[in-house]
Amino acid sequence: MALSKDELKANILEKALNGPKAQLYVKDFYACDPDAGPRDIKNAANDLVKEGKMTFWSSGSTTMYAAQGRAKDEEHR
């Protein structure tokens, strides 16, 4: 049984906040609910960005996710 959207989002945020990697690919979140489809995971992660809890970090060719404040910030270094 897949988790509810809120449970899935909580798992994703937990991994982004406390996991060893600061920046994660969307695939790194697939394990947050092995029963959810890739699209559900992607939508949940994008929702967290919309809510301001995570940010995108993009190289221009790929996009990664990070908890707010954990992304590499080129601007303020």
Added chain:
Amino acid sequence: MPKHDTPLLDELESGPWPSFVTDLKRQAEKKPECFDILGQLELSYRDKVTHWKHGGIVGVFGYGGGIVGRYSDVPDQFPGVAHFHTVRLNQPSSMFYSSAKLRDICNLWEKYGSGMTNMHGSTGDLVLLGTTTPNLEPLFYDLTHDLNQDLGGSGSNLRTPSCCLGRARCEWGCYDTQNLCHSLTMHYQDEIHRPAFPYKFKMKFSGCPNDCVAAIARSDFAVIGTWRDDIRIDQAAVKGYLSGEFAPNAGAHSDKDWGKFDIKAEVLDLCPTGCMWMEGDSLKIDNSECTRCMHCLNVMPRALRPGLKQGATICVGAKAPILDGAQFATMTVPFIEVNPDTEFAEIIEVIEKIWDWWMEVGKNRERVGETIQRIGLPTFLKVMEITPTPQHVKEPRSNPYVFWQEDEVEGGFERDVIAYRKRNAQ
């Protein structure tokens, strides 16, 4: 911002061609940061290494693409380009826009950016080069409210779809490329504006195999117009070419005298499958052998036209060399109807089958063409529910990737090994 000495760049102004160096110098009169572009590029020419860093968290609210963060790694020397982000605008289909729209975009970019552009980037977008983070939101507001334009895709998003001129100007268009491109752009707004995949995904649409947007070389999903019946032949026009009444290639290449038109040397012998011949002064084509290469149609456009049962071939998986080498797209769906009445449901179904598989099994930063190579075309064709045809096989001896499945073999794969060994004992 001071002018820098740029002896290496200055050489690029010496040839007979227009020079971006001259453009940058002219623009620097209005936008002094352009002096720093020149200075930093000169330094790169000397150091033989780029001084641009790219990537970051910049963007506009609600979007996860369209802006590419760009920074100088020598900001102390070139403060004008310390932050110099790139903005991608979704171009109109076929890049048709009025000069008024172009002026509006240029004015907007003079207001919020460096004024430098790249028209067009290889994805198709209008690329605006060089602005700062505080300018992004006001730029986006004006762009969407006053100009009614939108950002394009970047990062792991669906990239801005692009298409050839197609039926708008070209008699070879086998489907309405603009309609398909625009419809899918609207259908997939979420995928264009927010990351959705393991890596980038590009779609391009060409109306015929001339493939003017180079879809087969540049896109993960290439839709290339074709026909499944016979090339239409106007034998009277063939005679017109033979007699010299019509210029071959519609008069292109006429800067040199190539002599009298020689249909054997210029058409028949160049047909890659050797499926054309003359009977007297009538032209014959064995259409079952024609690979739709377009050569004969390009040489004799008055005499030869695509057939009437038109549609498209879908090729999947082209990419430029980033992780692995470059590769062309692989022919996947030999023929599909392009049907606006179903809102292109048949094509959307193909796209989403690819996405569902690739999102599941593709690795981080792996283009779908690389996933297909890694896992194998037989698996991909099975996922796509496509029966392999001889055209899927390039060289049966060197890539014999079409294998029997157990249920297709009488008796299955189980066998009595001991009895086999006895029978075949040396």
